[in-house]
Structure formats: structure tokens, C-alpha cells
Amino acid sequence: MTSQTLRDARKYEEAMGNKIKKEQRPGFHLSARVGWMNDPNGFSFHNGEYHLFHQYYPYDSHWGSMHWAHVVSDDLLHWRYLPAALAPDAEYDRDGCFSGSAITLPDGRQLLLYTGVAKESQPDGSMRDIQTQCIAVGDGTDYEKYPENPVIDRNLLPEDGSKYDFRDPKVWQKADGSYRCVVGNCTGEGDGRILLYSSRDCIHWKYEKILAANEKRFGRMWECPDFFMLDGKAVLLVSPQDMLPQGFEYHNGNGTLCLTGTYDEETDTFIEEKNQAIDYGIDFYAPQTVLAPDGRRIMIGWMQNWDTCNLHSPEQPWFGQMSLPRELSVKNGRLYQQPVRELEALRGEKVVHENVTFTDVIRLDSVKGRKVDMELLLRPGDEQNIYKKFAVRFAQDENYHTAVSFRPYESILKIDRKFSGSRRAIIHQRRSLVNSGNGRIKLRIILDSFSAEIFVNDGEHVLSATLYTDLSADGISFFADGQVTMDVVKYDLVME
């Protein structure tokens, strides 16, 4: 039975979503049908197509009582809106259906495992959110909440586990048919950790252990965990709140963390080896992955930042977009990301310029546009005298530009969107320490109407940022202090 709350949301999104013109949206990045979007949820492959849900408040372009929006796609780029899947309409989730994941059950139905939020009055008289894990099962469009929800509550917390910060379950099935899920939690002191649960049927859950603990290293509460094996390594992705920067890592406040290591299936023991940020740009949080039928591990993230996502005008009909879906791999314990290969099918006109040597500002024939896939291969024009700085400017006209610059002596890549149309004095720049040898570096820049994603050295580092530049600003130019030689391959990206 669909509740009135869900029916209202479905009616509203259908009426209001249709009023938003195609040109007001990104070309190939998913944006909210109407209203507010945050974390990706339930990223899965079900019944022959990709399903993606997300945190959603249809009635305003600011965060509100959380629903789950729902989209499907064949290629991870053309998304079709389905009716909202969950609304906060039960006793245990009346204050929000928070993040979670999805899986196909052996009988072919799709199960959503999510966090229910319900305020409870506390002994001191205050009201606080209590978070529990709940399920809903359905046919890929309509979902029925389980009558005995919640399926994981405070009784399944380890000692000192917070019942207030206990959210974002990510489920997977093991080869033996049993299920596991990881859930974000913190201690009474607010120190993040990831809990592991097991189940035979995905309904009745048992607490197993603390899979990973922050020990006060990376921020505080750990949100939105994801855990999987990739290229022989165990990978734990989390989004820690309130991070302190460490060198060139973790500059994003509420940031992202990838821990790679080993995992012993028998004892469910994860041993960390390396840590890194997942994205080094300005806008990226709460990523989630899906295992594609062809074996690829594909990640998508919320291309926004909790510190700056509340500054837009309430008149804006939608807010929040997803990153490009990215294929993951692990090399030498490091997470690599590449745009999904499906993007290549959107490539239109190809422009190539080889061995372009320059020492000042240049523009190149037919190199412009706002929906672009552009690869730059840089090297010194003079090997004895390496250039001091390279920059590419895009979304450019007399008033606007966004720049990506590289200083080989420091090996620092910087994104600067100060002139991207933002009227707010928020963070507009981010620097990242990248790998380069003698001024050689490879940059793949994916531009969409309202974003730029920079993949450095085949995805060894990625920097994502949203842009608000007028779409008429479509210039691209290059700059060198010293002598740079560059190959450029540029495609327009065309959405049918």
C-alpha cells in the first residue's frame, strides 16, 4: 500500500519536474528531478538495468525530510526518472529515510536496506534522532516496508555504540549466498567506526564485529561506508565528517576516505594498509559503488559539499547532481578512477592537435565547448629548462573562466573556480599533490554544463567541482610560463 506521503511526493515531482527545461540541467550528470538531492543510495543492477536511488526532498531545493528518489539507466548516463521509492511515512522513519543500499533477492524482488530516523525524547528532555536499519521490498518500482522494521536497532550495537549516529547500511551477498552489510557508527565520544553484520536471508541480522575503527585519525563520525574486494585488495570507502587536513589529503571538511588493505573472509578481518582521499576537488561526498554484470566496480558520488550546499537561492527548482560514474581499480594499493567507458558513446566531433609548443596564452582551432571530453598530454618544450607553470582555462569569456594549473617544480595541480559565476565567498580553489616526472602529466577533463571533473594520470587523482558559469562562456585557452609541448584530443559530448 502506497502511503499518502509517498503519493503526494510522486504527484508533486511529476508535476514540478516536468516544468524544468532540459537546458537548465546538466547534460549527462544526474540531477534531482525536482528539489534537493544528496547521497547516492541503492546503486545496483536489477532486472537488466542499473538502478540508482538518492537522498531526496522534492518540495524544496534545500535538505528536508528525506525521501528516496529513483532512476534507472542502461548506460549510467541516460537516466530515466521513476516515481520516488520511499517516503518518511512509518513510525520508525517518520523523520527521514536516510541513506542505504539495494540488492536483488533470490526470488527476483529488490530489497532496499536503509536508515530509518525517528526523534525520541531523551532523559534530559531534549529530542534526538534515533537511527535504525530498515528494509523495504519491491518489484523495482513500488516497495513495501517490512512490517517488523527495524531489522537492526540499538540492541545490535556493540558496547559504547551510538544509537544517534548509526546509519547508511551497504549490503552485499557472499559466494555462499549469505549476506553482509556494513553500517556507519561512532562511539559515545563521537569517534567513527564501521560495523559488520551478517544475515542468511537479508532480513534477520546478526552483529558480527567492528570492521574498521577510526581511532581519532580521520575526522569524527564515519558516514556512508562501502566495502568490496578489487584487484586482490580489500577496499573500504567512507565519508568522515569533520576531517582535519593532513598534508595535501583530506581538505574537504566532510571529506572522503579510501582505506585499502587485506580481508580474511573466514574471520571477517580487515587489515588496513594505505589511506587516501577519494576525490581531491571541492565537490564530492558519500560515494557508493555497484558491481556491474561485466565485473566492473563502478562508483558514483554526490558532487557537492556539505559546507557550501546551502547558499543557493530557494527559487532554484533543483539542487544537487551526481558525479560521473567511475570505473575503479587498485594499483599498488592506490585507488584509480576512470570515467565509465559508456561515456565514449557520447563522443561527437573529434579535434586533435599534436606537438603544440607554446610559451604564452594560446587558443586552438575548434577547442571550445561546455560538454567536453578533453585529454591533454603535457611535457616540457625544452627538457633542459622545464616550464614553471601550465594552465588550461575553460568555461571562459570576458567575465568568466575556471582554471586548472600545474606547477611541475612543486608537482601541484590546482583547480580554481573563483570566476565560475559563484556570488559567494566560499572555497573556490583546491590544490593537489600529484605525480609527475620532469613536467610530464596527463589530464583528462570532463566538462558538463555545471561541472568539471579532472582525471590526472589515468585516474590516479581526481578533482571534481561544480560550476555556475553562464553556459555562453564556452572558451578554452592554454597558458605556459616557460615552454610547454602538448597533445590535445578533444571531443564534444552529445546527449541524444
Ligand code: FRU
Ligand atoms: C551523508 C548523510 C548520511 C545520511 C544522509 C542524510 O551525506 O549525512 O549519513 O544518511 O546524508 O540525508
